[in-house]
Amino acid sequence: MELDEMKQAWARMDLRQDGMEALLRRDFRDRRLDKARSTLRWSLWGLALEIAGWLAFVVFVASFWVAHRQVTHLLVIGLLLHAYGIAGIWSSATQLFLLSRIYLFDAPVLVLQRRLAQLRRFRMVSTLALGLPWWFLWLLLPLVVLTWWSGVDLFAGAARWIWANMAVGAVGVGFSLWLARRLAGRPLRSPWLQRVVDDMSGCTLARVSRQFDEIARFERE
């Protein structure tokens, strides 16, 4: 049997489409399509707001370390937070750019699928890069805010306690990665938690790599 013969059979095929037609009509009647449109617009606005938030954070942190540049540990903490804020801006701006290239979904299939894979890989990397430092930031950020607000330098008064917590943070980073590997492959109830586990365990990266391979193979063969 040849593909051309199958093509003839396909052409004769008559789709029973009443149910699907009703679905299309219902979508318009219930204004679901308008809702879908506004959801996407909100996600673009959300990223734009995120960038504004990160900019405000960087301005605040910069003013903090400039004001405390004579105190080494406050300068270092301020610079670390500044770098974190710049990473946040870069992450949100890049996601906004990548999303704007795909959101119409009307690019040729190979182009769009590659862009989607790039967005997915980038989201994974930025989740890790911005998420794991919270093992340290939960302490450093309040420390900066407290110093800025009240002038009390917590670090000077409790340096050993803070270093001990930094050490716990380092262990926490390792523990998070270990736990994610342990949980990898198990179905989890929360889709958000599933995504975090997949990102941290390397599952997402492996999936995206296979996607890139599949596209490359399709182009090459």
Add this chain to the structure above:
Amino acid sequence: MTGRAHQQRFESLLHEHRRIVFKVAGLYSRSAADRDDLVQEISAQLWRSFGGYDESRAKFSTWLYRIALNVAISQARRWPEADRFEPLDTHHLETVGGGEGIAEQDERLVALYAFIGQLDPLNRALILLYLEDRSYTEMAAILGLSETNVATKLGRIKQKLRGQMTAAQATGA
């Protein structure tokens, strides 16, 4: 164009080309419920993108195929990989035929579904466009390949199919 007129134009174009949406949804779903979800996903994305549709740049059918296939392939990638290549025939045959049971009688369609079921999402798109009798130029524009590449790939698919049919006949005999 007013919002209402814009929507009416979209609805009319979608109605005219609705079979494309149904066929794409049928080929990229694992069950009837999946297929209905996909029809809704595709129509939502088409409506989102319709503001950017420029008829001087692409035919409506080309634009629609691109979006429908992009949505369907992206959705298929979210499935566990073990589920991705499920046989299509069970749920797809439910949507075929006008009570005459064409598909059940036509072994060619059953064989075709079995063959398509083994293909990855990108090759599935190519075979769908071939079956829908799209020109090589349109297939190339939809997929983002050169026309030569489309021809070569189709040649390979035909060869693979021929090999499988020969092997199946040999086993049957």
